Amino acid sequence: MSNRLTVAIQKSGRLASDSLELLDKCGIQFVQSKDKLFWFGKTLPVDLLLVRDDDIPQFLLDGVCDIGIVGENVADEARLEREAEQGPLQLPVLRRLNYGQCRLSIAVPETQTYDSVSDLNDQRIATSYPRLTRAFLDDAGVNAKIIKLSGSVEIAPSLGTADCIVDLVSTGSTLRANHLREVEDVMDSRAALYQSPNELAANKQVLLNRLLLRIDGVLQVKESKYVMLHAPRSALAQITELLPGAESPTVLPLEGETDRVAVHAVCTESVFWEHLEALKAIGASAVLVLPVEKMLA
Numbered sequence: 393m394s395n396r397l398t399v400a401i402q403k404s405g406r407l408a409s410d411s412l413e414l415l416d417k418c419g420i421q422f423v424q425s426k427d428k429l430f431w432f433g434k435t436l437p438v439d440l441l442l443v444r445d446d447d448i449p450q451f452l453l454d455g456v457c458d459i460g461i462v463g464e465n466v467a468d469e470a471r472l473e474r475e476a477e478q479g480p481l482q483l484p485v486l487r488r489l490n491y492g493q494c495r496l497s498i499a500v501p502e503t504q505t506y507d508s509v510s511d512l513n514d515q516r517i518a519t520s521y522p523r524l525t526r527a528f529l530d531d532a533g534v535n536a537k538i539i540k541l542s543g544s545v546e547i548a549p550s551l552g553t554a555d556c557i558v559d560l561v562s563t564g565s566t567l568r569a570n571h572l573r574e575v576e577d578v579m580d581s582r583a584a585l586y587q588s589p590n591e592l593a594a595n596k597q598v599l600l601n602r603l604l605l606r607i608d609g610v611l612q613v614k615e616s617k618y619v620m621l622h623a624p625r626s627a628l629a630q631i632t633e634l635l636p637g638a639e640s641p642t643v644l645p646l647e648g649e650t651d652r653v654a655v656h657a658v659c660t661e662s663v664f665w666e667h668l669e670a671l672k673a674i675g676a677s678a679v680l681v682l683p684v685e686k687m688l689a
């Protein structure tokens with residue numbers, strides 16, 4: 393029984409580089425193999441499997457990998473497909489991640505009028521997500537023909553093989569390039585970390601817990617800033633309230649000053665210019681905002 397943890401991520405595509413970056417920030421460095429499918433972890437006993445994102449749910453179920461990062465859209469589609477065939481499917485979500493945000497949307501040709509979801513009755517809808525699409529249409533009481541395609545869904549209407557599509561939209565540029573417009577939101581999605589339903593050996597569970605702590609640290613750091621400023625002692629309470637996501641800041645005396653102090657705080661939410669302007673308005677000066685590199689709660 394191996395005591396190494398295997399993580400599956402997308403080999404190339406929307407989630408690939410962000411997933412690698414996340415693991416890198418967790419301090420895992422890999423020996424990249426020539427076939428590029430399996431990378432050996434050098435700094436932690438955590439290995440990488442680089443595969444097609446659509447295959448990751450099946451790999452988790454089969455225990456080919458212990459954990460995997462994939463879009464919620466892909467995991468949910470796999471869940472529905474499996475449930476239809478063999479009953480309930482366990483694919484526990486360990487963490488929702490902060491990248492890969494997109495939505496699964498219905499899009500129609502720009503020139504086509506669209507008033508409500510009932511306009512989709514008797515239409516041919518092309519998609520790579522037939523189960524999620526069917527569930528949405530059933531909920532809306534719409535009867536349409538779903539055409540399952542594994543790729544290039546966006547060109548189906550111009551080829552005449554479908555009337556409209558259900559596809560992922562992130563920036564919207566694919567839809568624009570194909571003269572399609574979004575009319576309904578089927579689901580919102582982002583990358584998430586899933587666990588295999590197979591039981592994990594105790595030593596691997598320890599390793600997974602360690603990895604999760606680091607992932608939480610990385611996710612938190614993304615927004616976090618270390619803020620330093622000078623402030624009138626009388627405005628301390630107001631200042632603390634204005635610092636986004638800060639708890640009990642450190643207050644330090646300033647040499648030769650009695651009514652002004654230095655305030656240091658970790659802000660765990662985004663710090664915007666508006667926050668700094670508001671701080672200045674109540675007497676803060678010498679405001680510095682510094683990036684936080686690592687954090688362990």
Ligand code: PRP
Nearest residue numbers: 405406559560561562563564565566567
């Ligand atoms: C999705 C979708 C579109 C594109 C939309 O593909 O199928 O092609 O992204 O992005 P945009 O709104 O920014 O133009 P994805 O990268 O998920 O590839 P996959 O379906 O092959 O995994």
Ligand code: ZN
Nearest residue numbers: 405444445446
């Ligand atoms: Zn895919």
